[in-house]
Structure formats: C-alpha cells, structure tokens
Amino acid sequence: MTDPALVRSSAAAPWGAAADERVRPAGARKRRRQLWSYLFVVPAVLGMGFGFVFPLVTVVRNSFYAGSFYKLSFVGFDNYRFIFGDDVFIRSLTNNFRLLLTVPFMTIVALLVAVILNDGIRGWKVYRSSIFLPYILPAAGIGLTFSVFLQFNGGLNTFLRSVGLSSIAADWLGSQTWAIWSVGGVVVWQQLGFGVVVFLAALLSLPPEVTEAARIDGASWWQLQTKIHVPQIRTAIEFFMVTEAITVLSWVFTYVYVLTLGGPGNSSSVMEFYIWKNGFAQGSVGLANAAAVVVLLIASVLIAIYLRLRARPDAGARL
Amino acid sequence: MKISGLASIPRHVLLAILTVASLAPLIFMVLTSVKSPDEYEQNPAGLPHTVTFSNYVHALVDLPTLTWALNSLLVTVISVAISTVAGAMAAYAISFGTFRGRTPLLMGSIAAIMVPPVVLVVPMFVTMVNLKLINNLGSVILFYSCLLIPFSIFFLYNFFRTVPSELVEAAVVDGAGPLRTLWSVVMPLAKPALVTVGVVNAIWAWNELLIALVFLQDERSRTLMAGLTLLQGRYVTNQPLVLAVATLSILPVAAFYLLSQRAFVRGLTAGIGK
Structure with a gap:
C-alpha cells in the first residue's frame, strides 16, 4: 500500500502530496499543501502581533510624544533629553548596571555547586531540589517575606544580634547605600538555583568517556573540572549569563516594588520602576515610553546573543 | 565518582x-x-x-484572599490553555508544514521569550482601556496568553521535531488530515512536553505581578500577587497577617513544584546544549 515514491514526496510536505496528486492541477496542489500550515500559525501570529509587535511599534513611536494617555503631542527627542538629564533615571540605569555584578557572582557559585553535585555526592538530589526551590516561587511573595525579614528589627538582624554580630546588622532596606544591594541579594537568592540546575543538566549530559579518559591520564579533580568539564558546558554558561543579564537589567520590577518601592529617596530605583512610576503613578507617559525604549535597546543586544545561543542547530536536542 | x-x-x-x-x-x-x-x-x-x-482565618474570612486566589487560578488556567493550543498548532506547522515565514516565526518566538514585559505594558494599558477591559480579568488573560505563546512554540517545536516523520507520514497515508494527525498521533506522544510547557507557563502566570498590578486596579478584581502587594501597604503593623497571605500565595507553587519537578527542570534547561 505504501508506494515508496509517495512516502518520499510526502516526507517534505505530508499533506497535499496525497494520493490524488495526479489528478490535481499543479497550482491547486501547491496551494492546498500550504494552506493548513498558514491556518495553523494564524492564532499564534495574531497573538504575537497583538502582544509583542503592536506594543513594540507603539512604544517606539510614542516615545517621541508627550502628554496624557489620550492626548499626545509630538515633541521629538525631548523625552530622551529629559530622562538623560534626570538624576532619578540615571540612578535607575546605574542601579540596573550595579545589579549586573550579581551575574558573575551567581555564575561562579552555581558552577561550583553544580560540579560538586555532579560528583554524585550523597543526597545531591535533595540539595538540588532545595537550592532550586526559590527560583520558581513568586517574586512578590518572596520579596514581601524579605521586606519583613530584612527590616531593621526584623528576623535577620535579630538573629545577627543574638549571635553577637550586631556590628553587621545594617538597615538593609532603609539605607541609601544598602537598599539596591539588598535587592541584588534577593535576586541572587532566587536565581542561583536556576544556574545550578542549568549547569548540572549540562554536566550530566556530558559523555562519561572523556571524564574516564582524563582520569586514567591522572587528571586531578581540579584539572578535571577546569580543563574538561567546564569548557564542555560553555554554551550552558553563556546561556545562563545572558539570561541573568537580561533578568537583572529588565525583569526586576517585582523585587524593587515589593522590597523598597525604589526608596529610600529613589536610591534603589531601577529603569522598570522608573517606567512604572512615570507611566502609572505620575502620568508622565512620554517619559515612561522613552525609558521603555532605552530598556528595549539594552535588552535587544542581549536578546540577539540569546537568540544566537538558543537557535543553534544542536540546541534543544536534549529533552 | x-x-x-x-x-x-x-x-x-x-x-x-x-x-x-x-x-x-x-x-x-x-x-x-x-x-x-x-x-x-x-x-x-x-x-x-x-x-x-488567627492570621490565616483573618486572611481567608475578612480579606478577599480567596477571591484573589480564584482570580489567579482562572487567569492561569485559561491563559495556559490558550497559549498551549496556539503554540502547539504553530509549532506543528513549523515542524511538519511548509509556509513562507517559517524561520522568521521560529526566530521571532525565541527572541520574544526574553522581551521584557515592562517595555510592552504602557501601550497595552492604553489598548486595554480602549477595549474597556481594565479591572476585568479578561485583560490579563488576553495579554498573558499572547506573552506565553513564544515559549510554547519554541519548546513544543523542539519536541515535535524529534517525532519520527514516518509516524506522521503513516497517518497521512491512512488519510488523516493535519488536525487529526496532530491530535491523535503527535499530541499523545508529546504528553511529557505538553506537561512541561503547561507547568512552566502556569507558574509564570501565577507569579506575574507588573501586568496584573497595572491592569487590575480595583481591589476585588486583583490576582493574588497584586492583592498581596495591596496588603503590604495596608497592614504595615501586622506583618504576620501579610506573611500568612504570602504563605498562601507560595504554597500552591511549592506543592506544584514538588509534584512536577522533573517536568520543570526539563522545561527550563531545554535547548541549551552543553
């Protein structure tokens, strides 16, 4: 029943190359072959058009306008000129870049934990589960917990004082110096486990032969990790670093909103918070749009790298 | 070792x-x-x-915690369902169909996964006002559904392309159309992948704050996360109460995580290579 020639032709495009191929004119056949594909992508294309393309185009256009949501007038580059002269925006931008420092820190710690877990240390699955748990919990609930935990007379400081470390019991959320770093600390607390899981998954998929061979050649543990294991999971490391860089530059609104509300005195504001505050609390829509475009430009550079990493032909082969 | x-x-x-x-x-x-x-x-x-x-009793009886949780549940279930169906159909067409724009659609999806929502939220707010959907769960459901499509496409595409094409061809030879083949041949095979997409997307939707905060300003229409932040401002002197609601917001996710850990890890580490 299965004519090999038919199977071969349908391998490229299963439908439309069916048995009645001979009787249909070529044009109709071609159209039919493709029609279902187009129909199948319609919902997704509409959704992404509405949810991504339309707002992206609008935000760029509206960044050259000022006024309220409903009455906009063209102002050229005034919004951009304003935000780059605005101390609060510069502070926000700087804070996002400060948070970037968490990325190498998390990468190193997560790598260390992953290679240790990869050694099959006893109870590694329990450790992995506990360290990964924070990553999936809602940042709002977590942030709220930390906003209580990190108060001057909250859980952490009470604990520190009780063990005689009152000298390091800082006002974590209430001091201009500390607030943004406390936000960074919560980000690390929540994101570290993601790195561990990504690195460990990559390590576990490495062929054991290479490790075996290196060991027979007398490689030490340290050499094995730095010369054999870590270089082989380079893509995973790059993926994690890019993902986290995007996260700390443009996905940390929840932490700031719940932990500090950008305070004290805007000292822990980030670009997202600046956008929210101008757009929805102060009604300076033009500034919010211009700041959003700045975030978009910064994110685009990283998204391009992310795309290159994830769209590699061999990526995604392991499920 | x-x-x-x-x-x-x-x-x-x-x-x-x-x-x-x-x-x-x-x-x-x-x-x-x-x-x-x-x-x-x-x-x-x-x-x-x-x-x-007593904090839990207070939270559940006197505060709209249950309404918020129900709102979150509705938003999560509906937007995950919509995005999974739309994503599965598109991923299937990308894997087994031929159409113009196949590669741009796939690349666009991968890039869209990382587009920060904050960039989209101001224009979308205006749109939702025009659609008269502010303070209506529909606004959040609509936007979440759109935002979850790219990851669904990306992840399901990665799975579908591992499905042996002989299976799809055999179904075609037996006279099944594309919808039938997707539904009765490919979907049953893709169950683990569908579970993974569902779990990752559900946790994202449940946890989301910014969009919910902006679109749902009315107290009773809030999701649990947006409601939680409302309590934070209102009960500054009653931290135990606020943390009781925080516990209630985290508990379902933690339980869900323990049940679906494997699916989760698979979802987050897919497509990374070594």
Missing part, C-alpha cells in the same frame, strides 16, 4: 549552608505567619511560643 580534590566534608558544609540559606526565609515566613502581631513584636526571629492560626 569519588574524587578527592575537595574533601567530602567541606563540600557537604558548602551545600548545607546553601540549603539552609535557600530555606531560611521560607521558614521565617511560615513561622511568622503563625505568630500573633504582639508576639512578632517581641520575638521576630525565634520559634513561636504560641502557635496561632
């Missing part, structure tokens, strides 16, 4: 410290939630002397 570069004890110590650090804030949250406000005042860090569930 027993290798002695780092002796076993320091390694366990390192892992134990990280485990304690990961769990301590959660334990603090739960312990605080069963203290009375007075006791919390006296004893913020230690074990409670008397365990009280």
Whole structure:
C-alpha cells in the first residue's frame, strides 16, 4: 500500500502530496499543501502581533510624544533629553548596571555547586531540589517575606544580634547605600538555583568517556573540572549569563516594588520602576515610553546573543 | 565518582549552608505567619511560643484572599490553555508544514521569550482601556496568553521535531488530515512536553505581578500577587497577617513544584546544549 515514491514526496510536505496528486492541477496542489500550515500559525501570529509587535511599534513611536494617555503631542527627542538629564533615571540605569555584578557572582557559585553535585555526592538530589526551590516561587511573595525579614528589627538582624554580630546588622532596606544591594541579594537568592540546575543538566549530559579518559591520564579533580568539564558546558554558561543579564537589567520590577518601592529617596530605583512610576503613578507617559525604549535597546543586544545561543542547530536536542 | 580534590566534608558544609540559606526565609515566613502581631513584636526571629492560626482565618474570612486566589487560578488556567493550543498548532506547522515565514516565526518566538514585559505594558494599558477591559480579568488573560505563546512554540517545536516523520507520514497515508494527525498521533506522544510547557507557563502566570498590578486596579478584581502587594501597604503593623497571605500565595507553587519537578527542570534547561 505504501508506494515508496509517495512516502518520499510526502516526507517534505505530508499533506497535499496525497494520493490524488495526479489528478490535481499543479497550482491547486501547491496551494492546498500550504494552506493548513498558514491556518495553523494564524492564532499564534495574531497573538504575537497583538502582544509583542503592536506594543513594540507603539512604544517606539510614542516615545517621541508627550502628554496624557489620550492626548499626545509630538515633541521629538525631548523625552530622551529629559530622562538623560534626570538624576532619578540615571540612578535607575546605574542601579540596573550595579545589579549586573550579581551575574558573575551567581555564575561562579552555581558552577561550583553544580560540579560538586555532579560528583554524585550523597543526597545531591535533595540539595538540588532545595537550592532550586526559590527560583520558581513568586517574586512578590518572596520579596514581601524579605521586606519583613530584612527590616531593621526584623528576623535577620535579630538573629545577627543574638549571635553577637550586631556590628553587621545594617538597615538593609532603609539605607541609601544598602537598599539596591539588598535587592541584588534577593535576586541572587532566587536565581542561583536556576544556574545550578542549568549547569548540572549540562554536566550530566556530558559523555562519561572523556571524564574516564582524563582520569586514567591522572587528571586531578581540579584539572578535571577546569580543563574538561567546564569548557564542555560553555554554551550552558553563556546561556545562563545572558539570561541573568537580561533578568537583572529588565525583569526586576517585582523585587524593587515589593522590597523598597525604589526608596529610600529613589536610591534603589531601577529603569522598570522608573517606567512604572512615570507611566502609572505620575502620568508622565512620554517619559515612561522613552525609558521603555532605552530598556528595549539594552535588552535587544542581549536578546540577539540569546537568540544566537538558543537557535543553534544542536540546541534543544536534549529533552 | 569519588574524587578527592575537595574533601567530602567541606563540600557537604558548602551545600548545607546553601540549603539552609535557600530555606531560611521560607521558614521565617511560615513561622511568622503563625505568630500573633504582639508576639512578632517581641520575638521576630525565634520559634513561636504560641502557635496561632488567627492570621490565616483573618486572611481567608475578612480579606478577599480567596477571591484573589480564584482570580489567579482562572487567569492561569485559561491563559495556559490558550497559549498551549496556539503554540502547539504553530509549532506543528513549523515542524511538519511548509509556509513562507517559517524561520522568521521560529526566530521571532525565541527572541520574544526574553522581551521584557515592562517595555510592552504602557501601550497595552492604553489598548486595554480602549477595549474597556481594565479591572476585568479578561485583560490579563488576553495579554498573558499572547506573552506565553513564544515559549510554547519554541519548546513544543523542539519536541515535535524529534517525532519520527514516518509516524506522521503513516497517518497521512491512512488519510488523516493535519488536525487529526496532530491530535491523535503527535499530541499523545508529546504528553511529557505538553506537561512541561503547561507547568512552566502556569507558574509564570501565577507569579506575574507588573501586568496584573497595572491592569487590575480595583481591589476585588486583583490576582493574588497584586492583592498581596495591596496588603503590604495596608497592614504595615501586622506583618504576620501579610506573611500568612504570602504563605498562601507560595504554597500552591511549592506543592506544584514538588509534584512536577522533573517536568520543570526539563522545561527550563531545554535547548541549551552543553
């Protein structure tokens, strides 16, 4: 029943190359072959058009306008000129870049934990589960917990004082110096486990032969990790670093909103918070749009790298 | 593999410290939630002397916590369902169909996964006002559904392309159309992948704050996360109550995680290579 020639032709495009191929004119056949594909992508294309393309185009256009949501007038580059002269925006931008420092820190710690877990240390699955748990919990609930935990007379400081470390019991959320770093600390607390899981998954998929061979050649543990294991999971490391860089530059609104509300005195504001505050609390829509475009430009550079990493032909082969 | 570069004890110590650090804030949250406000005042860090569930009763009876949780559940279930169906159909067409724009659609999806929502939220707010959907769960459902499509496409495409094409061809030879083949041949095989997409997307939708906060301003129409932040401002002197609601918001996710850990890890590490 299965004519090999038919199977071969349908391998490229299963439908439309069916048995009645001979009787249909070529044009109709071609159209039919493709029609279902187009129909199948319609919902997704509409959704992404509405949810991504339309707002992206609008935000760029509206960044050259000022006024309220409903009455906009063209102002050229005034919004951009304003935000780059605005101390609060510069502070926000700087804070996002400060948070970037968490990325190498998390990468190193997560790598260390992953290679240790990869050694099959006893109870590694329990450790992995506990360290990964924070990553999936809602940042709002977590942030709220930390906003209580990190108060001057909250859980952490009470604990520190009780063990005689009152000298390091800082006002974590209430001091201009500390607030943004406390936000960074919560980000690390929540994101570290993601790195561990990504690195460990990559390590576990490495062929054991290479490790075996290196060991027979007398490689030490340290050499094995730095010369054999870590270089082989380079893509995973790059993926994690890019993902986290995007996260700390443009996905940390929840932490700031719940932990500090950008305070004290805007000292822990980030670009997202600046956008929210101008757009929805102060009604300076033009500034919010211009700041959003700045975030978009910064994110685009990283998204391009992310795309290159994830769209590699061999990526995604392991499920 | 027993290798002695780092002796076993320091390694366990390192892992134990990280485990304690990961769990301590959660334990603090739960312990605080069963203290009375007075006791919390006296004893913020230690074990409670008397365990009280009055905060939970207060949260569930006097505050709209249950309404918020139900809103979150509705938003999560509907947007995951819509995005999974739309994503599965598109991923299937990308894997087995031929159409113009196949590669741009796939690349666009991968890029869209990382587009920060904050960039989209201002124009979308205006759109939702025009659609008269502000303070209506429909606004959040609509936007979440759109935002979850790219990851669904990307992940399901990665799975579909591992489905042997002979299976699809056999169904075609037997006269099944594309919809039929997707539904009765490919979907049953893709169950683990569908579970993974569902779990990852559900947790994202449940956890989302910014969009919910902006679109749902009315107290009763809020999702649990947006409602939670409302309590934070309102009950500054009653931390145990706020943390009881925080516990309630985290509990379903933690339980879900323990049940679906494998699916989750698979979802987050897919497509990374080595």
